[in-house]
Every structure is written in structure tokens, then in C-alpha cells.
Amino acid sequence: MRVDSGNYDTMSTRICGWAEKAENRYVCVSNVHMTMETVDSEAFRDVVNGADMVTSDGMPLVWMLRKLGLPESERVYGPELVLHVCERAENAGIPIGLYGGTDESLARFTAFLAEKYPDLKVAYQWAPPFRPLTDEEDVAMVNELAESGARILLVGIGCPKQERFMAAHKDSIQAVQLGVGAAFDFHSGAVKQAPEWMGRSGLEWLFRLAMEPKRLWRRYVIHNPRFMVRAAWQLATQRQKAVSAVVGALVVAFGLLLSGFHQSDDHHSGIHQSNDHHDGIRYSDDYRSEVRSGELAFETFFVDQAHPDASDSNPGTSTLPFRTISAALAADGISAGDTVLVGGGIYRERLNPQVGGDGRHARLVIQARKGDEVIVTGADPIGYPEHLSGTTWVVNNYVPLDYFGDDYVYQRELVVADGETLKPVFAQADLVAGTFFVDRYSATSGRILIDSGSTEAPSLEVARRGALFFPGNRYANCGDPEQPSAFHLIGLTFRHAANAAQYGAVCVGGRDSLLEHVTVEWTIGTGIQVIGSGHRLWNVTSNNHGQTGINGRCTGCALVDTETSFNNFVGHDVFWEAGGGKWAYSTDVQFLRHTSIGNDGPGLWFDGDNVRMTVSYSLFDNNLAAGVFIELDSHDVLVERVTIKNTRRLGWTGAGVLIQATGGATLRDNLLEGNEGAGIWMRRDDRSEPGFNTVTGNVFSGNATVPDQDRADLQIDAETQIELCSNQLVDNQFMESAHFRFTVDTNGDTFKGNDLDHFKCLVDYSGR
Numbered sequence: 001m002r003v004d005s006g007n008y009d010t011m012s013t014r015i016c017g018w019a020e021k022a023e024n025r026y027v028c029v030s031n032v033h034m035t036m037e038t039v040d041s042e043a044f045r046d047v048v049n050g051a052d053m054v055t056s057d058g059m060p061l062v063w064m065l066r067k068l069g070l071p072e073s074e075r076v077y078g079p080e081l082v083l084h085v086c087e088r089a090e091n092a093g094i095p096i097g098l099y100g101g102t103d104e105s106l107a108r109f110t111a112f113l114a115e116k117y118p119d120l121k122v123a124y125q126w127a128p129p130f131r132p133l134t135d136e137e138d139v140a141m142v143n144e145l146a147e148s149g150a151r152i153l154l155v156g157i158g159c160p161k162q163e164r165f166m167a168a169h170k171d172s173i174q175a176v177q178l179g180v181g182a183a184f185d186f187h188s189g190a191v192k193q194a195p196e197w198m199g200r201s202g203l204e205w206l207f208r209l210a211m212e213p214k215r216l217w218r219r220y221v222i223h224n225p226r227f228m229v230r231a232a233w234q235l236a237t238q239r240q241k242a243v244s245a246v247v248g249a250l251v252v253a254f255g256l257l258l259s260g261f262h263q264s265d266d267h268h269s270g271i272h273q274s275n276d277h278h279d280g281i282r283y284s285d286d287y288r289s290e291v292r293s294g295e296l297a298f299e300t301f302f303v304d305q306a307h308p309d310a311s312d313s314n315p316g317t318s319t320l321p322f323r324t325i326s327a328a329l330a331a332d333g334i335s336a337g338d339t340v341l342v343g344g345g346i347y348r349e350r351l352n353p354q355v356g357g358d359g360r361h362a363r364l365v366i367q368a369r370k371g372d373e374v375i376v377t378g379a380d381p382i383g384y385p386e387h388l389s390g391t392t393w394v395v396n397n398y399v400p401l402d403y404f405g406d407d408y409v410y411q412r413e414l415v416v417a418d419g420e421t422l423k424p425v426f427a428q429a430d431l432v433a434g435t436f437f438v439d440r441y442s443a444t445s446g447r448i449l450i451d452s453g454s455t456e457a458p459s460l461e462v463a464r465r466g467a468l469f470f471p472g473n474r475y476a477n478c479g480d481p482e483q484p485s486a487f488h489l490i491g492l493t494f495r496h497a498a499n500a501a502q503y504g505a506v507c508v509g510g511r512d513s514l515l516e517h518v519t520v521e522w523t524i525g526t527g528i529q530v531i532g533s534g535h536r537l538w539n540v541t542s543n544n545h546g547q548t549g550i551n552g553r554c555t556g557c558a559l560v561d562t563e564t565s566f567n568n569f570v571g572h573d574v575f576w577e578a579g580g581g582k583w584a585y586s587t588d589v590q591f592l593r594h595t596s597i598g599n600d601g602p603g604l605w606f607d608g609d610n611v612r613m614t615v616s617y618s619l620f621d622n623n624l625a626a627g628v629f630i631e632l633d634s635h636d637v638l639v640e641r642v643t644i645k646n647t648r649r650l651g652w653t654g655a656g657v658l659i660q661a662t663g664g665a666t667l668r669d670n671l672l673e674g675n676e677g678a679g680i681w682m683r684r685d686d687r688s689e690p691g692f693n694t695v696t697g698n699v700f701s702g703n704a705t706v707p708d709q710d711r712a713d714l715q716i717d718a719e720t721q722i723e724l725c726s727n728q729l730v731d732n733q734f735m736e737s738a739h740f741r742f743t744v745d746t747n748g749d750t751f752k753g754n755d756l757d758h759f760k761c762l763v764d765y766s767g768r
Helices: 008-020 032-040 042-049 059-067 078-092 103-116 135-148 161-168 183-188 196-201 204-211 213-236 242-259 325-329 721-725 761-767
Strands: 025-030 053-056 096-100 122-126 152-156 176-179 300-303 339-342 345-347 364-368 374-377 379-383 386-389 392-398 415-417 435-440 446-451 460-463 487-490 492-495 504-507 514-516 519-521 526-533 536-538 541-543 548-555 558-560 587-592 595-597 604-607 611-616 619-621 626-631 638-640 643-645 655-660 666-668 671-673 680-683 694-696 699-701 714-717 728-730 742-746 749-753
Touching: 008 025, 008 053, 008 078, 008 152, 008 176, 025 032, 025 161, 032 042, 032 059, 032 213, 042 161, 053 059, 059 213, 078 096, 078 103, 078 152, 078 176, 078 183, 096 103, 096 135, 103 122, 103 183, 122 135, 152 161, 152 183, 161 176, 300 325, 325 339, 364 492, 415 446, 519 526, 526 541, 541 548, 548 587, 619 626, 626 643, 643 655
Parallel strands: 025 053, 025 176, 096 122, 096 152, 152 176, 300 339, 339 364, 345 374, 364 487, 374 492, 487 514, 492 519, 504 526, 514 536, 519 541, 526 548, 536 558, 558 587, 587 611, 595 619, 604 626, 611 638, 619 643, 626 655, 638 666, 643 671, 655 680, 666 694, 671 699, 680 714, 694 728, 714 742
Antiparallel strands: 379 460, 386 392, 392 446, 415 460, 435 446, 742 749
């Protein structure tokens, strides 16, 4: 079992740092009992070793860490760690949540917190039943916790139950989960704590045994001797001289015999025999191996183009920084967990890191200096154009960029005039203010015509670089698992890329990257490509792109507080690849508080073999053709508590939610209003078997404002009644002002009505 060396300060700082970044992580507070549970259960060992941090709660673990070469290790006692975390959370304004105990113990504990930390926000609390949660209860809990905004969740349901709970919810709970055992009862006064001197001396076990002899005697009699034997064996087999190792082992074993240790409060009583010969405790090898005073020995490389001594020949220190970000990413010795700290400025370069992180525990960090604006751009200044006539200007002797296809819509040129991005047109006659036209003489020669809207010569930039952040081999595919991964980008802005359609200006790598407060804007193709697994995007905007905002093919990814708006200014085919973003072949991806406004294409498109996609607490407004588009075997998609409105019609559709050639979608508790087509349209499509969709608890208001094929608030089309009746409609809430008309097309006939009772077959027809 892994145990991390540290102290209250370092560990509470790390927990609150994760919380401020809205990362979903979990922390185990370990002791002898937990250690022996990992010996008895390989599955539980994976749960603990999969945690983002494992503290040393009991003194025997601290003694072992010191004997294993970490002499500065300290005890990090769970209930005391709770106080340090709450104090930091209060100072940083981080909301917390409480899960566990009883209603009475939570009430006492929240009163204790209110008195000790008056500015601490307890945003969520629940005393769950003493049984496994039903699926409905679990989903409701996750949603309520997300809605509360809590960033730290204290989980107090005892070992090993709380560790299993945290691991099971590591992707669904967007917070740092901290397993705290009986801390609620300790701090509320319901259960007495041992005097501090007994804890320091390793005698807390004696105090706990006196308080609860019937419940705890078996643990001390069975677990502690087994731990002693394994601890002695582990120390005896270390790379030390045999005599000193045995002496050290006996010293620790004798101390354990005298001390016992603190046990977490739980209801586990079964003892399992084990054939496992795992070595028990080890310090974490998930980080770089060097440890100093409990801190990770990561390095920081400085970039500051405005510094008078900046040079790419520098070592990258704060006094001798690099001039470019690329130089820092290629620095000797840069490795997982290191940070590239970038000073403000415009960096005209392509970031092509050849080294990445080591999973989400030790990402390679590229961070804008606090308070500085860092812009990575694909455009270079070309000076001023020649005047042609009126407000039209020309750049002669231009070498065009390559593009694919026969249609000019795929060209890669992007022109910036006086800081404003111009939009391309594809015929000289279409030039109007704010646009440009590439007049190609051949594949290698041409000119650019610009209508700036002014008779003053504009200062021009032209995009030349296609990708602005692309890890590894630039000729590899985005998300290639053989290329570097696990990056943490913080506070950066990427703009003005000459990327081709379907290609992202920013590729996040193959796995475990985190983008935080990142902006990607005004590129000619796609803003961000999220391909691979385990990626997290938090407070990321990807707006004003020529084609799409964020495209994805990902497993176990999450997008929180993200935005993809005003995309497809080039005018790509809306029913091919255009709009807020398109996802395919993805599994278990979450969109929480996502915003998608004004796209010339669907706000969010699940197209082909997506499974368990979740969209919640989000806004889709004024998108073209569909707000949310679900099709082609995208199963088990959940859209809940989402507002979808003002979708604009394009030809045959302007639906708020459009579903075709798929089943298993659940649309629950959404508001659908003012869409030019249906609020929800389940459309006939022969490419795949439809059906088994659920529509429940939604509010429809004034949809089908420009009726065509989708001509009702809610419309379901099917080839046969069987397909039709595989859908369910339950407890829909219709506003008084809403016009509701239900339309069914089946076997060429159309039936219309206002009373849902006429369509009971939608629920139970298959039995008739």
C-alpha cells in the first residue's frame, strides 16, 4: 500500500489547491486497519493505491516511513487534517460538502464549523442511509452536490466503505473527496478523542479500546500482530545490512506492541485470510522519486520575453529566463511534474512539447504568471497593404497556404487587420467591410484582397502556423498514445491559427491533461481537440472558430464551466462538421455548466457510437439546426436540467433536441422554449434501430415558431408503432402559456392531439 510522506501544511495546501482548480480527486487517511484491508483484498488495495494522496494517520505508519528512508515524515491525523483543510477553505472561499454520519451528528458538526470558521461555506450535507444507495439516489446525490458548488467533500462513512465510495465516484463527483472516518463525531463532541500526548506516543489505541471495547477488541487482537510481522519482514528485506535491519525491525515491532494505533470508525467486521505476499507499506512512486522535507522536488523553468536578459540560451531561472516557451519545453532535465512559468506577452510560436507528465498525479505544467496575459498566436505581422480603391487593400506577392478539397471553404488563410479577425469570402464580388478574399494565381502565387471598412491603411497579421499546441511528433495524429501526454495548461490564450478543417489549434494529448482558465479563439478550423482518455477542461472557452469549438473522441473526460460559442464563421456544411462541437466514439464524458451560444451549427453534436454522455445544468441558445443533436448509435445519453432555446431553423430542422438513428437517450427536467422547430424531435431514420428513449419532467414553451417537418413542441416519428411505442413520456409539465401539440407519423398517417392520454401506447403498446 502506498503512503505519502508529508505534514498538515503540505497536504492541506495540496487538497485546497486541487479544489480551487475544480479537480475531482480523492484522499485516503490511512492506518494499520486500512493497511491490512489492502492485504486481505486486492480490489481494495487498488482503491487505496488509486487515490491522489494517502496520508499517514497512525504512528506505526509514520515509524515505517522513517525507517524506509523518509526521516521527516509526520503523522497526519484525519480529524486534525479536517481542521487544517477547513481553515484553508475558509480563507480561500472554497465551499465544502459533508457526506456521512446521521442528521444529528451533521447538525452538531455544522454548528461546530459555524462557530470555529464563521466564513466557511458548507454548501452541501447529507446523512445517507446505512445501506447501499439505489441508482436513483446516487444520481440525485451527484447532481445535488454538483449544483451546490462544493469543491471539497468530507466523506465520513468509515473504512473501507468510504474509500470504495470515493473511488467509485472519482469521475462523477467534481470535488476533492477526503475520507475522514469518525471526524464528524469527534469534532461535534459525540465521541471523545484521546489526549494529544497519547496520540503522539502511539497510545491512542488504549483510549479508544477503553471507550468501545466490544467493537474494537477484534481489530487490535487480529490486525496489529499481522501488521507487526509484515512490517518486520519488510524492513528485514530492505537493502541494508542484515543486522541493522533486524534491529530496526525489532524496535518498530516492539513499539507497535506497546502502542496499537487510531482506528477509523466503520461497520466492517469480517476478517479475510490472504495468500497475498505484498510488502505492505511503501512510499508513493507516483511522483518523481526525490523527496525533500515532505515536498515534491519539481522544478520551475521561467519564460519572460520582456525580461532584459531573456534568451533561449539561458538556463531558464527567474533571473535568466528563456525568451520563448518552446525553449523551456526543450530544456535539459525538464520532466513530469515540472512547471513552465510564462510571463506576459505575445508569443509567436508553436508549442510542440517532447516531454509530458506522468498521469494526473504529476502533469507537466505550462502556466501564465499570475496577473499576466499570455497569448500564443499563429499569426505574424506583415506590415501594411497597398491601397487598391475605397476601403479595399491588397497584399501582393502572397504565397498561398495549402488546403484540401476542391471547395475554397477549406482554405487555411486567416487575416487580422488592426487586431480584428477578418472573415473570408470566396469570390471577389462578395467583399464587404470586415472580410478578405484570397485571389490565387496558382498553388504558389496570389494576392490577398481586404475590405477593412476604412480608408486608413490597416496594420496586418497573417496566420502561418496551423497548430499552436501539439505534443510530440507533429506528423502524428492528435491523441496518439505514443506521444507525450498529461499536460496542465493554466491561464493561456491561443488564437489566430491557420489550421485545416477538422484539425484543432490545440491538441490536449492522449490522456490525463487538464486545461484550466484557457481560451482558444479565432482560428480557421477547430479550436480544441479532446482525444484519448481522462482529460479535464475547467473554465475553458473555445469561441469564434471557422468550423467548430471543441471536437472530441474521449473516454472518461469532463468539461466543467466550458463554452463553445459563435463558431463556423467560414460557413462549413452544418450537417457535416460545424458548430459548437462534435463528439464520436466517446464514453463516459460529462458536460457540466456548459454554454453554447450563436453557433452556425448544432450547439453540441453526439454523432456516432457515443456511450454514457451526460449534459447537465447547461445553456444552448440561438444555435443553428439543433441545440443538442444525438444520432447514430449514441446510446445512454443523459440531458438534464438544461435550457435549450431559440434554435434557428435550417431547412428541415430547428429542433431544440434532435434525436435520430439511436436509442437510450434520457431527456429529463429540461426547459425547451422558443425553438423554431420542435422542442424535442425524435426523427425517423433507417440507419439504426431507434427507440427506448425517455422524456420526463420537461417544460415546453412556444416551440415550432417556424413550423416545417418538426411542427410541434414535442414530436416523435417512427416507421412502425412498435418503434414509436418504445418511447416513454412521463409527467411532462406544460406551462400555461405553452402551445402543446403532439404529432405522430406512422405508416404514412399523421395523428395530432392535445391530450397525452390519447398516446398511452407510448408507454405500454409493446404488450398489446
